[in-house]
Amino acid sequence: MPLYRVMVDDNFHYQDADERWEYGVFATPREALAACRRVVDESLLHEYNQGGVTAERLFDRYTSFGDEPFVVATGKKIDFSARTYAQARSTALTKGLAGWLRRTVISVGVRMRNRRLLSKLRSKS
Secondary structure, eight states, rough: OEEEEEEEEEEEGGTGGGEEEEEEEEHHHHHHHHHHHHHHHHHHHHTTTSOOOHHHHHHHHHHHEEEEEEEEEESSSOOOOHHHHHHHHHHHHTTTTHHHHHHHHHHHHHHHHHHHHHHHHHHHO
């Protein structure tokens, strides 16, 4: 059974393999792509929460400082452009009531994920 590993590059350290990290390993392409989208959404939300950003500025900050995920698969190649997704999400996150709702949902998801990670870290210590 092929595995799908999501790796993340840090745009602040562009092309520095020492700054690359593993987000997780997934059983299906769908799970791996969802993880990639989640990483981009978290990066965008972090930049968005700095305040007063337009879609263009948000995307610019993402390409300068955000986390850029990609999938390494055994077997089938998985195409995902973090930058294309981030550009579309930048627009969605900065537009009206729909944007507010998306930000709220993402924020709740990030908090839930952070709680799970914290719980895992506590159980290891």
